[in-house]
Amino acid sequence: MQNPLCPFKPTDFRYAAWKAERKALRFRAKKNRFRVEPGPQPKNRSAISIDTSKAKSTVDVLRLCLKDLGWREDQNPVPQHYRSEHSMHMHQLFLIGYYFIVLKSIQWVKRDGGTCDLYWNSVHFTEAEDVIAGKVNKFPGMVEVVRKINLGRTLDLMHRLYPEEYDFHPQSWFLPQQFSEFCDVARRAHERRLKQVYIIKPDEGSQGEGIYLIQEPKDFISSNNKRYIAQQYITNPLLLEGLKFDFRIYVVLASLDPLEIYICKEGLTRFCTIPYQHPTNKNLGEAYMHLTNYSLNKHSINYLHTESEEDGSKRTMSSVFKQLDRMGFDVQQIWDDIEEVVVKTIIAIAPELKVEYRAELPTYKYVANFGISCFQILGFDILLQADGKPVLLEVNANPSLRIDFEHEVAPGILEHIHSPVDEEIKRPLVMDTLLLVAPRTRIVIDDPKSATHDSGDECEYVRPPHRGFGTLSQIYPRKYSTDFDWLRILDRTANIFLDCLGVRGALRMGSTGFRTFARKCCLTTSGTGFSNASLDIMYIDLQRRWEHVSPQRTSGLGFQGFIEAFFLIAKKRFPGDTILESVENMLDYSEANIELNSCDSKKELILPKLTRTEKKVEEMKSVYGSNNRKTIGNAYFIDYKRFPVEKRPRPLRMKSFSLQKE
Numbered sequence: 001m002q003n004p005l006c007p008f009k010p011t012d013f014r015y016a017a018w019k020a021e022r023k024a025l026r027f028r029a030k031k032n033r034f035r036v037e038p039g040p041q042p043k044n045r046s047a048i049s050i051d052t053s054k055a056k057s058t059v060d061v062l063r064l065c066l067k068d069l070g071w072r073e074d075q076n077p078v079p080q081h082y083r084s085e086h087s088m089h090m091h092q093l094f095l096i097g098y099y100f101i102v103l104k105s106i107q108w109v110k111r112d113g114g115t116c117d118l119y120w121n122s123v124h125f126t127e128a129e130d131v132i133a134g135k136v137n138k139f140p141g142m143v144e145v146v147r148k149i150n151l152g153r154t155l156d157l158m159h160r161l162y163p164e165e166y167d168f169h170p171q172s173w174f175l176p177q178q179f180s181e182f183c184d185v186a187r188r189a190h191e192r193r194l195k196q197v198y199i200i201k202p203d204e205g206s207q208g209e210g211i212y213l214i215q216e217p218k219d220f221i222s223s224n225n226k227r228y229i230a231q232q233y234i235t236n237p238l239l240l241e242g243l244k245f246d247f248r249i250y251v252v253l254a255s256l257d258p259l260e261i262y263i264c265k266e267g268l269t270r271f272c273t274i275p276y277q278h279p280t281n282k283n284l285g286e287a288y289m290h291l292t293n294y295s296l297n298k299h300s301i302n303y304l305h306t307e308s309e310e311d312g313s314k315r316t317m318s319s320v321f322k323q324l325d326r327m328g329f330d331v332q333q334i335w336d337d338i339e340e341v342v343v344k345t346i347i348a349i350a351p352e353l354k355v356e357y358r359a360e361l362p363t364y365k366y367v368a369n370f371g372i373s374c375f376q377i378l379g380f381d382i383l384l385q386a387d388g389k390p391v392l393l394e395v396n397a398n399p400s401l402r403i404d405f406e407h408e409v410a411p412g413i414l415e416h417i418h419s420p421v422d423e424e425i426k427r428p429l430v431m432d433t434l435l436l437v438a439p440r441t442r443i444v445i446d447d448p449k450s451a452t453h454d455s456g457d458e459c460e461y462v463r464p465p466h467r468g469f470g471t472l473s474q475i476y477p478r479k480y481s482t483d484f485d486w487l488r489i490l491d492r493t494a495n496i497f498l499d500c501l502g503v504r505g506a507l508r509m510g511s512t513g514f515r516t517f518a519r520k521c522c523l524t525t526s527g528t529g530f531s532n533a534s535l536d537i538m539y540i541d542l543q544r545r546w547e548h549v550s551p552q553r554t555s556g557l558g559f560q561g562f563i564e565a566f567f568l569i570a571k572k573r574f575p576g577d578t579i580l581e582s583v584e585n586m587l588d589y590s591e592a593n594i595e596l597n598s599c600d601s602k603k604e605l606i607l608p609k610l611t612r613t614e615k616k617v618e619e620m621k622s623v624y625g626s627n628n629r630k631t632i633g634n635a636y637f638i639d640y641k642r643f644p645v646e647k648r649p650r651p652l653r654m655k656s657f658s659l660q661k662e
Contacts (some may be wrong), residue, residue, distance in 0.1 A: 264428075
């Protein structure tokens, strides 16, 4: 779908010059943009400090919140060589175990302007260099995890396991890798005389750039070897005033382990600027009709900027819910469905995010909660179908937190104007997020050279007079943990992947790590149906198949490739009626063998806290008997498959016993 403002096609040589000119206009407009100046800095050494040097467009709303909270803004971080020296010092002390002394040294550096309590980056975790303590507002690898293709692949995998739970995402194909499958589905739909419409999105695109609609696969256009995702287009969206709209839901991922999810009670509603019509050959190119992206529709002559939250092309979510309530929709049910979509999506992406997190932040950097930790604000784009059912369009790792908008006062002259609607939503969001992640205590020491384990005073931070807006509500684990904990099957797979990875800080499993996985899980013992040679062949085949996922073309098998290998082994080792049953049996088998191999057979063996393992063990005891003699090798689970289990009992703690028949 071509940019409506551009008079040239993307294949025209003048298109690049036009884009460069528009970029220069936006750069010159930044000089006259709306900006909040930093306020007076508190002199109290207990005031919480936040590094805003990398905040970029978010700095305006941050400064408004910092003024209300009385926190310190740090715009001049410590020089590179000074911070690197303390970073190296911390690493050395951690290796010998004196991390408590290092903690006090870090706090002393902070009082003199060294490190900060919070770091606010604009896009990536790595923007704040050499962070040795504090909280960063970005998770490592989040941008890559929620990209369109990666997110679509993860949700498709969860749909295979739980088809009834993960039915909120459109059917997707990854192009050009799955172009033949895409053509087959379109051909079968054509044979049944179904007129299908598909939406094509670039994997790394943003702000609606490069998105277009097609009716047949032959209309797909690939350029510059880019990767695309093709999705079933939702042709029956819910309309208000004849216009298509979607919600931007703000979600705060406060912690990854343990998992903590908060949702903002207020969000944005973005409207198209041309009345919606069913897609036809004539209107497939109408971006203002089919795409709700603000970055596109703000250029439309029909776009309406208002200071009211109940009209205009950008409104608050609460005002739209009032309209839906008057139309007869069950608004509370719609909101509950949206919360479930958010929780299920984060449960799906959390395992891969954990792998990225452990690779970027090894254990010594966040041991005992004294090192680096992360949080992040995410933007979920939710579309409602005509019956009110929510559909997840995409997840934004860096949703816009700007409180102004661009207005073209004359051709080529842009002006940035304050947006009351954006401030009403984003200022409480940022304020409550800061209060949620703010540290509670600090250890202050006058001289780090004379620091001992008992020296130093633990003092309270100055608590701000502002108690927040109460816009954040915890939906996991407080509300949905009992309902959706059973969906966290990929978390267990990620733990096995990390346990067998071998190399600290690695993201991909080499051939040695894959053999370690097979050895620890006893996959090559007699009766399993696998040999070392067959597993090596499987590894080589999967590595070639998943090579395109690694941008740097590094060798090894990534987490998603490992999941495919794990599922293939599960189907062959534990065949069942569903793939979920096979994977659960494989997880029980693998976790039990890993736990038993790590225990000393001469001491008391503690069975792993596994679901569905207790009853198997009890039934095996009744067959083989039980005594306290030494367990022989890996015979513990030799007949594991013979004992099916219908329900999941509580975990069992039990001493070792022999499996020899009486």
